[in-house]
Amino acid sequence: MQGARHVVCAVSGGVDSAVAALLLRRRGYQVTGVFMKNWDSLDEHGVCTADKDCEDAYRVCQILDIPFHQVSYVKEYWNDVFSDFLNEYEKGRTPNPDIVCNKHIKFSCFFNYAVDNLGADAVATGHYARTSLEDEEVFQQKHIKRPEGLFRNRFEIRNVVKLLQAADSFKDQTFFLSQVSQDALRRTLFPLGGLTKDFVKKIAAENSLHHVLQKKESMGICFVGKRNFENFILQYLQPRPGKFISIEDNKVLGTHKGWFLYTLGQRAKIGGLREPWYVVEKDSARGDVLVAPRTDHPALYRDLLRTGRVHWVAEEPPAALVRDKMMECHFRFRHQMALVPCVLTLNQDGTVWVTAVKAVRALALGQFAVFYKGGECLGSGKILRLGPSAYTLQKGRSTPSMAVEGSGSGRGDSPGRGTTL
Numbered sequence: 001m002q003g004a005r006h007v008v009c010a011v012s013g014g015v016d017s018a019v020a021a022l023l024l025r026r027r028g029y030q031v032t033g034v035f036m037k038n039w040d041s042l043d044e045h046g047v048c049t050a051d052k053d054c055e056d057a058y059r060v061c062q063i064l065d066i067p068f069h070q071v072s073y074v075k076e077y078w079n080d081v082f083s084d085f086l087n088e089y090e091k092g093r094t095p096n097p098d099i100v101c102n103k104h105i106k107f108s109c110f111f112n113y114a115v116d117n118l119g120a121d122a123v124a125t126g127h128y129a130r131t132s133l134e135d136e137e138v139f140q141q142k143h144i145k146r147p148e149g150l151f152r153n154r155f156e157i158r159n160v161v162k163l164l165q166a167a168d169s170f171k172d173q174t175f176f177l178s179q180v181s182q183d184a185l186r187r188t189l190f191p192l193g194g195l196t197k198d199f200v201k202k203i204a205a206e207n208s209l210h211h212v213l214q215k216k217e218s219m220g221i222c223f224v225g226k227r228n229f230e231n232f233i234l235q236y237l238q239p240r241p242g243k244f245i246s247i248e249d250n251k252v253l254g255t256h257k258g259w260f261l262y263t264l265g266q267r268a269k270i271g272g273l274r275e276p277w278y279v280v281e282k283d284s285a286r287g288d289v290l291v292a293p294r295t296d297h298p299a300l301y302r303d304l305l306r307t308g309r310v311h312w313v314a315e316e317p318p319a320a321l322v323r324d325k326m327m328e329c330h331f332r333f334r335h336q337m338a339l340v341p342c343v344l345t346l347n348q349d350g351t352v353w354v355t356a357v358k359a360v361r362a363l364a365l366g367q368f369a370v371f372y373k374g375g376e377c378l379g380s381g382k383i384l385r386l387g388p389s390a391y392t393l394q395k396g397r398s399t400p401s402m403a404v405e406g407s408g409s410g411r412g413d414s415p416g417r418g419t420t421l
């Protein structure tokens with residue numbers, strides 16, 4: 001009889017991956033923990049947080065009595081994630097480095113290392129997500145003792161694997177996994193997919209994993225940490241001074257150090273003004289940031305966008321979308337925002353138009369539109385073009401974000417509702 005199957009678990013030093021590794025051990029797998037060092041600098045207090053996290057990850061592996069490895073993807077992270085992050089900001093977009101990191105680092109570099117160097121049968125992470133395979137396996141294990149060979153079939157039979165939302169819908173992290181490849185997903189376990197965060201913490205407490213329980217949840221962009229975003233980004237991008245301009249009367253209200261410091265919907269602090277103003281447009285060509293006087297200003301609401309080429313997790317693209325050229329589903333463009341019903345229209349170049357049933361606040365170029373249908377995360381595409389806001393339509397003017405960008409040039413296709421962009 002063969003030995004237990006080998007699962008390499010990404011252990012970050014946090015509670016989720018610690019419990020993921022613990023559960024895998026309990027399921028009888030041979031587990032190895034790997035810590036990835038992706039960012040190599042000091043935090044706002046001059047402490048290298050990666051070193052502290054690595055120590056915590058090492059302790060997790062000691063407590064669980066599993067082998068520990070550390071790998072450095074500092075160079076890969078810089079080239080594939082951080083450079084993209086800076087480029088996107090320079091273009092006036094709002095990037096999502098966590099989605100890009102999962103695609104290029106965790107589910108590519110780490111996945112390949114685990115399989116090729118450590119001989120893993122599968123990898124695992126502490127993400128709150130599920131796959132269609134996971135469900136099948138649970139079902140099979142309920143009725144029969146897992147025979148040898150079942151595990152092998154699980155990874156070798158070329159069934160399409162779906163990415164499914166976690167049972168804990170508040171913690172669901174499929175948004176961040178929406179660009180993961182089918183090959184990696186096929187060999188990935190998400191042991192926390194059926195659990196709530198509270199339950200995960202309880203398991204950690206009951207199993208001597210107190211040191212990871214005390215850590216704070218990772219929030220925001222990991223490499224920025226608690227630092228002031230403006231100070232952080234200005235270490236890497238040259239200031240590009242420009243004007244704050246009121247969208248209502250084109251009045252110049254003040255100056256800023258660079259449009260890349262602002263995201264749509266964000267409150268802009270304009271020197272000397274006490275009343276709040278909100279960013280509604282960025283004109284990277286002129287360097288201006290257009291602002292509106294209310295957080296719910298109609299200039300912030302749009303119901304139409306176009307993505308770049310969509311990455312479909314399971315079906316490339318969904319058969320119904322190919323057949324009908326249109327498909328109803330839901331989307332979100334920020335983690336944990338409520339899902340928005342929408343209609344997708346497929347273009348020949350693999351991009352899609354997304355028409356939301358009602359206008360949503362603060363859609364921004366560069367964010368990912370992530371698509372869902374019936375609990376399944378279908379995939380995502382980067383937002384490269386926005387439709388007009390009700391306000392701009394009413395005023396009869398075009399805005400910078402409506403300009404053609406990158407792929408998705410709008411050649412001869414339309415969202416199918418008579419909108420002209």
Ligand SMILES: Nc1ncnc2c1ncn2[C@@H]1O[C@H](COP(=O)(O)OP(=O)(O)OP(=O)(O)O)[C@@H](O)[C@H]1O
Nearest residue numbers: 010011012014015016017034035036125126127218
């Ligand atoms: N530096 C790292 N080294 C190894 N694995 C990592 C690292 N960072 C993240 N991961 C993996 O990715 C998963 C999701 O990470 P993320 O930071 O988004 O979530 P989290 O809820 O804070 O997870 P955790 O509590 O395990 O830190 C982690 O559970 C872990 O499996």
